[in-house]
Amino acid sequence: EAFRQVNVGAQVSGQLKSLKVELGDRVQNGQLVAEIDDRSQQTALLTAKADLATRKAAQVSRQATLRRAELSHARQRRMAANESTARADLEQAEAELAVARADVESVKAEISKAQAEVARAEVDLGYTRIVSPIDGVVVAVVTKEGQTVSAVQMAPTIIKVAQTEKMTVKAEI
Numbered sequence: 001e002a003f004r005q006v007n008v009g010a011q012v013s014g015q016l017k018s019l020k021v022e023l024g025d026r027v028q029n030g031q032l033v034a035e036i037d038d039r040s041q042q043t044a045l046l047t048a049k050a051d052l053a054t055r056k057a058a059q060v061s062r063q064a065t066l067r068r069a070e071l072s073h074a075r076q077r078r079m080a081a082n083e084s085t086a087r088a089d090l091e092q093a094e095a096e097l098a099v100a101r102a103d104v105e106s107v108k109a110e111i112s113k114a115q116a117e118v119a120r121a122e123v124d125l126g127y128t129r130i131v132s133p134i135d136g137v138v139v140a141v142v143t144k145e146g147q148t149v150s151a152v153q154m155a156p157t158i159i160k161v162a163q164t165e166k167m168t169v170k171a172e173i
Contacts, residue, residue, distance in 0.1 A: 001170065002162030006134055007142075009155035010036055011127040015148045016158065023141050027132040027161055034158050036149065038128035045121040052114035059107045062100070069093070069100035136161040 010016075014036040021033045076093040079085035140160035143149060149156040 001168055002136075002139065002164050003166035003168055004134065004136075005139065005160060005162040006136070007157040008033060008130060008132060008159045008161055009157045010034075010130060010149045010151050011155055012036060012041060012124050013148070013150045013152060014038070014040060014128065016143055016145055019141065019143075019145045019158070021138050021141075021159060023138055025138045027136060027138060029132060029135050031132045032129055033132050033138075033161075034130040034143075036128040036130070038125055041121065041125040041128055045118070045125055048114065048117040048121040052111065052118055055107060055111045055114045059104070059111060062103045062107050066097075066100040066104050069097040073097045130158055132161050134161055134163060136163045139164075 017035045017037045019034050020031075021027060027033060073093040073096070076085055076090040080087070080090045138159050139162045142157045142159060149158070
């Protein structure tokens, strides 16, 4: 048997769109060997980008609300200094300012989360292109074009690649 053999599998689920190698083909490290239909990953990426855009728009809105609260608070402080306003109005302005600041921080956290979702969707999209992890020979084709692979519980094997320059001989006597 080959000294080193690798099961090349899928990290995302989907239909095997194309198999680029056949049994006995030599492959190089990083060579494209198969592609999984990437439409669901493309959709997930578009959804994640749209969510990120929504969060950024919310940030602009919350910053405008914060600016309005800052102006209101400053106006109430000036009026309180001249004793031209009720103490309750100043306290209300301070509370609104604190809430507006918290909302801005909250939306910043949501943006960070949305950016992480975009990054994850980009990675998943990249996983639809399956490459050989080593130089070697295709010694088995486990999955055929058109088959659906499910990577939910474990990575399904697409092909097996072996380095046949070194072999191990196992004998039973």
